Amino acid sequence: MAEIVASLSEERIAYLEGLVSQARTAAAIFTQYTQEDVDRIVKPMVLAGLEQAQYLARLAIEETRLGVVEDKALKNMVATEFVYNYVKDKRTVGTIREFPERGVVEVAEPIGVIFSLTPITNPTSTVLFKCIMAIKTRNAVIFSPHPSAGHCCYEAVRIMHEAAVKHGAPEGVFTCLESQTLQDNAYLMRHKDVGLIDATGGPGMVKAAYSSGKPALGVGPGNTPVYLEKTADLNMAVVDIITSKTFDNGTICASEQTVVIDDEIYDSVLQKFSDLGAHICNEKETELLGRTVIDPKTGYMQPLAVGQKATDIARMVGLSVKPNTKLLIAPIQGVGREYPLSVEKLFPVLAVYRAKSVNEALTVCVDVNHAGGIGHTAVVFSRNDEIIQKFSELMNAGRIIVNSPGSIGALGGVYNDMVPTFSFGCGTGGGNSTTDNVNVYNYLNIKRVARRTQAHMWFRVPNQIYFNMNAVENLRQFPSRSTVIITNPAMEQIGHVDTVRRHIPPETLVHVSVIPDAEPEVKVVMQGVEALNFYKADQIIALGGGSVIDAAKIMKLKYESPEADLEELAAPFLDLRKRVVQYPTEKVTKARLIAISTTSGTGSEVTPFAVLTNKQQGRKVTLADYSLSPDVAIVDPQFVMSMPKGLTADTGVDCLTHALEAGVSIFASPYTDSNAMQAIRMVFKFLPIAYEHPQDEEARTMMHNAACIAAIAFSNASVGVNHALAHAFGARFGVAHGRANALMLPHVIAFNAGVPTKFMPSPNQRGYIAHKKYAMVADLLGLGGKTIEEKVKNLEAATERLLDRLAIPRSIAELGISKEEFERAMPELVKIAFDDPSWRSNPRMPLLSELAELFWSAYRGRSLPTVAKASQPQTAEEWSCV
Amino acid sequence: MTSNGEWLEIDGERVVQGLQAAREALASAHSDVVLDFSAVRRIDPNALRTMEKLAGLADGKAVKVVLRGVNVDIYKVLKLVKLTSRFSFLA
Numbered sequence: 001m002a003e004i005v006a007s008l009s010e011e012r013i014a015y016l017e018g019l020v021s022q023a024r025t026a027a028a029i030f031t032q033y034t035q036e037d038v039d040r041i042v043k044p045m046v047l048a049g050l051e052q053a054q055y056l057a058r059l060a061i062e063e064t065r066l067g068v069v070e071d072k073a074l075k076n077m078v079a080t081e082f083v084y085n086y087v088k089d090k091r092t093v094g095t096i097r098e099f100p101e102r103g104v105v106e107v108a109e110p111i112g113v114i115f116s117l118t119p120i121t122n123p124t125s126t127v128l129f130k131c132i133m134a135i136k137t138r139n140a141v142i143f144s145p146h147p148s149a150g151h152c153c154y155e156a157v158r159i160m161h162e163a164a165v166k167h168g169a170p171e172g173v174f175t176c177l178e179s180q181t182l183q184d185n186a187y188l189m190r191h192k193d194v195g196l197i198d199a200t201g202g203p204g205m206v207k208a209a210y211s212s213g214k215p216a217l218g219v220g221p222g223n224t225p226v227y228l229e230k231t232a233d234l235n236m237a238v239v240d241i242i243t244s245k246t247f248d249n250g251t252i253c254a255s256e257q258t259v260v261i262d263d264e265i266y267d268s269v270l271q272k273f274s275d276l277g278a279h280i281c282n283e284k285e286t287e288l289l290g291r292t293v294i295d296p297k298t299g300y301m302q303p304l305a306v307g308q309k310a311t312d313i314a315r316m317v318g319l320s321v322k323p324n325t326k327l328l329i330a331p332i333q334g335v336g337r338e339y340p341l342s343v344e345k346l347f348p349v350l351a352v353y354r355a356k357s358v359n360e361a362l363t364v365c366v367d368v369n370h371a372g373g374i375g376h377t378a379v380v381f382s383r384n385d386e387i388i389q390k391f392s393e394l395m396n397a398g399r400i401i402v403n404s405p406g407s408i409g410a411l412g413g414v415y416n417d418m419v420p421t422f423s424f425g426c427g428t429g430g431g432n433s434t435t436d437n438v439n440v441y442n443y444l445n446i447k448r449v450a451r452r453t454q455a456h457m458w459f460r461v462p463n464q465i466y467f468n469m470n471a472v473e474n475l476r477q478f479p480s481r482s483t484v485i486i487t488n489p490a491m492e493q494i495g496h497v498d499t500v501r502r503h504i505p506p507e508t509l510v511h512v513s514v515i516p517d518a519e520p521e522v523k524v525v526m527q528g529v530e531a532l533n534f535y536k537a538d539q540i541i542a543l544g545g546g547s548v549i550d551a552a553k554i555m556k557l558k559y560e561s562p563e564a565d566l567e568e569l570a571a572p573f574l575d576l577r578k579r580v581v582q583y584p585t586e587k588v589t590k591a592r593l594i595a596i597s598t599t600s601g602t603g604s605e606v607t608p609f610a611v612l613t614n615k616q617q618g619r620k621v622t623l624a625d626y627s628l629s630p631d632v633a634i635v636d637p638q639f640v641m642s643m644p645k646g647l648t649a650d651t652g653v654d655c656l657t658h659a660l661e662a663g664v665s666i667f668a669s670p671y672t673d674s675n676a677m678q679a680i681r682m683v684f685k686f687l688p689i690a691y692e693h694p695q696d697e698e699a700r701t702m703m704h705n706a707a708c709i710a711a712i713a714f715s716n717a718s719v720g721v722n723h724a725l726a727h728a729f730g731a732r733f734g735v736a737h738g739r740a741n742a743l744m745l746p747h748v749i750a751f752n753a754g755v756p757t758k759f760m761p762s763p764n765q766r767g768y769i770a771h772k773k774y775a776m777v778a779d780l781l782g783l784g785g786k787t788i789e790e791k792v793k794n795l796e797a798a799t800e801r802l803l804d805r806l807a808i809p810r811s812i813a814e815l816g817i818s819k820e821e822f823e824r825a826m827p828e829l830v831k832i833a834f835d836d837p838s839w840r841s842n843p844r845m846p847l848l849s850e851l852a853e854l855f856w857s858a859y860r861g862r863s864l865p866t867v868a869k870a871s872q873p874q875t876a877e878e879w880s881c882v
Numbered sequence: 883m884t885s886n887g888e889w890l891e892i893d894g895e896r897v898v899q900g901l902q903a904a905r906e907a908l909a910s911a912h913s914d915v916v917l918d919f920s921a922v923r924r925i926d927p928n929a930l931r932t933m934e935k936l937a938g939l940a941d942g943k944a945v946k947v948v949l950r951g952v953n954v955d956i957y958k959v960l961k962l963v964k965l966t967s968r969f970s971f972l973a
Contacts, residue, residue: 170926
């Protein structure tokens with residue numbers, strides 16, 4: 001910038017600063033205007049432009065010596081009338097668009113001061129167009145016309161400014177640089193108060209605009225390829241091409257440059273061109289033409305030829321043509337520097353190419369497109385939709401014009417329903433930021449006002465759940481030709497398999513597949529699938545704990561959908577509804593899955609989860625999808641009456657952890673809360689009894705039901721950081737899942753009840769409520785406490801008392817794990833816990849350091865906190881979180 | 883602070899004249915001048931220019947011009963032309 005300033009005189013800088021100041025003031029004042037104010041100004045401006053269309057066209061021709069006065073007048077009319085027709089009902093102030101179903105509203109913010117460069121080829125029409133856009137969007141514009149079109153542009157700006165100000169626009173809304181220099185442009189392009197550069201001009205100016213560091217709308221150069229395919233309406237095509245290429249003597253950069261014609265129609269097309277006033281050059285004339293109108297040094301068109309009539313160009317070259325010749329047509333044999341006429345020619349000279357095949361035709365079109373016209377415009381004449389589609393895919397052009405003239409077609413609004421414009425965005429291929437037909441929306445900052453939306457939630461449970469003692473009898477009602485029972489050795493030994501068999505309809509062929517009592521491995525699953533295939537099973541009964549039921553879920557998945565890729569299906573996801581990998585819906589076969597749980601903890605009989613171990617890779621993957629949920633769950637306590645004490649304790653605490661984590665989950669809902677809270681109440685009441693009196697049928701029944709109810713809650717609300725910690729710790733030190741959960745639980749309650757270091761994004765909750773939910777649990781359990789803090793403390797204490805009663809170790813250290821060993825394991829524990837998806841529904845986002853601290857807290861162990869004595873009635877506020 | 887200063891109400895229909903009167907008042911003022919903009923809905927470029935001059939004059943005299951009751955649309959205009967820092971604002 002310093003160099004630019006140094007190159008300008010003080011007077012010149014003062015002049016430029018004056019222009020910016022004036023525009024800035026006008027733009028600021030303009031922000032107070034309403035849509036109605038703006039629309040009141042636009043219409044008389046348009047009328048003024050229409051009134052002066054011919055006058056401005058004459059001025060442009062006199063000054064630039066380019067083009068055709070009639071066409072320039074037409075352009076001025078399109079720039080006013082057609083653009084008005086497009087913008088008149090558009091909202092450009094305040095709220096401009098609403099999407100009520102998405103809760104999103106778009107609000108317009110003006111840009112402020114726009115610095116606008118206008119070209120020599122379309123000087124006044126571009127000014128008229130930009131003035132209307134600027135007023136419609138409440139922006140001020142400083143114009144910098146092409147040096148050879150200064151006067152006509154100045155007049156166009158004056159006419160627009162007068163009309164605008166007369167009808168209420170702020171003074172100074174449009175200004176025009178007089179006798180500007182490149183330094184002036186450079187200064188203004190970098191001015192801090194200029195918000196946007198709108199550069200419609202030559203490549204150098206567009207590049208300068210983009211190089212300034214300011215947001216810019218630049219228009220790249222064109223080199224429009226045309227494919228005239230054999231199925232096209234040839235009469236229409238030839239007239240359209242002549243109309244377009246001769247319009248304003250070819251000065252519109254979207255006009256046709258090279259027409260690639262199918263061999264079969266080539267001769268007749270050229271004849272038609274000739275009949276309608278085109279001169280077809282022979283080889284020598286083509287060579288002469290190329291040498292004269294294209295600069296051999298640069299390969300670009302000669303400025304002297306731009307916007308000249310065909311007859312004048314012929315004279316310039318020394319060709320003998322008829323006096324009424326409209327167009328010079330030059331056959332070329334290729335594209336590139338050795339074929340000079342294959343580049344952009346903003347005058348009525350058109351190259352043609354004879355293509356022997358569709359492939360050759362399209363290849364040449366690609367070559368033309370890439371010979372200086374990337375991103376601009378391409379034209380195809382064809383009745384074959386496949387050809388049109390292929391052409392559209394191949395051409396890199398912001399506008400693909402079909403069966404209509406390139407130049408007038410690209411302007412929009414005449415031959416098609418594209419947005420009318422005088423500024424063609426050419427996308428990144430043309431070094432531009434947009435491929436749009438530049439329009440009012442490019443002159444606005446569009447603000448998106450997004451209201452908070454509440455995501456749809458769900459509550460899904462298996463179709464049928466049979467519970468209480470002897471619920472297994474319900475197996476009789478499920479007809480089956482071939483049933484495979486998946487179970488583990490213990491179930492066979494203690495006679496549970498026989499119990500189940502007794503209740504299967506007698507006509508059913510039953511096979512028992514015994515798998516190891518461990519988390520299922522891929523190998524075990526595939527063996528099970530083989531059995532299902534061998535027996536052509538139409539029913540699978542999973543009899544066992546979580547591992548067996550999980551195995552059966554995965555066997556069913558692979559049996560029904562053999563192509564399912566388990567590794568891929570285990571891909572991580574954040575939101576079940578938006579997950580990348582979808583579970584198969586097409587099934588080769590179909591089998592009913594009945595899950596009979598023999599432990600009271602995992603609740604796998606109703607959950608959509610299954611854990612799979614890959615021993616070869618040494619890792620576990622969790623599969624999650626509602627299609628994994630069993631079709632029928634049987635929650636019969638007769639299968640848990642003989643559960644050992646330790647297993648009763650561990651699985652019972654697992655159930656409590658499920659319920660507590662579902663209760664505070666960010667996906668908790670009143671539906672899941674009702675299940676979670678009920679399960680918690682049942683666990684606190686019946687788990688100690690089931691532990692101390694294993695034969696107590698009521699306690700066993702209630703705990704078996706509690707596990708299922710808690711699983712229903714966490715199937716819909718998910719779990720939390722407790723599970724992430726337990727998974728990592730349990731796997732590393734070989735500690736049972738329930739016990740690992742138990743070791744973490746009091747510490748996690750305290751962690752979640754505190755003020756989070758990092759909040760978890762949770763659109764369905766209003767504020768942080770985990771501590772309130774814990775307090776609610778304390779109230780449900782009648783633990784007392786006056787404040788939320790006291791109630792949380794009492795819940796922690798009650799949990800610890802429960803764990804003590806169940807003889808759960810108070811610390812990880814008590815398991816015999818040395819501090820050194822634990823310390824060595826810590827980095828890996830933290831890494832695995834952080835990678836675990838469980839915590840993503842936790843109310844508090846755990847930092848890595850916090851995960852480590854939680855592990856260490858569990859290592860050091862718990863000590864009973866003080867219990868608040870007073871029992872206070874619940875307040876409305878405390879309950880309001882539900 | 884402002885209670886001792888001169889208090890002028892700006893007529894919403896004659897903003898420039900009101901501001902010119904304020905300039906005259908400012909010329910003889912020794913303490914803050916409070917301009918009540920409560921009745922002003924919108925300002926135009928002339929008003930804005932006059933306000934710029936007013937701010938310059940106040941700077942020269944080392945007194946404060948306090949604008950009262952400026953609606954937020956006008957406040958945004960002043961913000962865009964970087965004039966807000968040169969006035970004090972009273973709700």
